[in-house]
Amino acid sequence: MQIYDGIISDRGSKYAVSGGACGSEAEAKAFVKELCRKKKFAKATHNTWGVVLPDGMPLKNDDGESGAGMVILRMLEREGVTGQIVVVTRWYGGKHLGGDRFRHVQDAVRYYLDRL
Incomplete structure (x- = not known):
């Protein structure tokens, strides 16, 4: 498990x-x-x-951040990355970010992906 913490703050x-x-x-x-x-x-x-x-099956979970799982999935598909789960964690800071969150x-x- 690779964890990169505190990479973005807004x-x-x-x-x-x-x-x-991740294989299943x-x-x-x-x-x-x-x-x-x-x-x-x-x-x-x-x-x-x-x-x-x-096996090519896509899986995602938004965990309340509507659309974020699809953003992750599209990037993995575009890069041809299989068998690697990517989790983006957000701690809400009190202000809405709108489209910037994507x-x-x-x-x-x-x-x-740059560190794979």
Whole structure:
């Protein structure tokens, strides 16, 4: 499990990105569960994630951040990355970010993919 914490900060909201190998839906759920064992991540507002399984099946979860899982999934598909779950975590800072939140999700995923 790779965790890159504090990579983006905007109007009080903070972002982290995590990821690792993932071969099934059960592994994806176990990965997020393991991440949330860390108190800081358990208290996050959103832990959105996406993965393209090795068999090509796409999975995503917005965790209340509507559309964010699809942003992650599209980036993974575009890059041809399979078998890697990517989780973008957001701690809400009190101010709405509007469309900027999607740019931050993209930037977080790019940060992770650049370090694969």
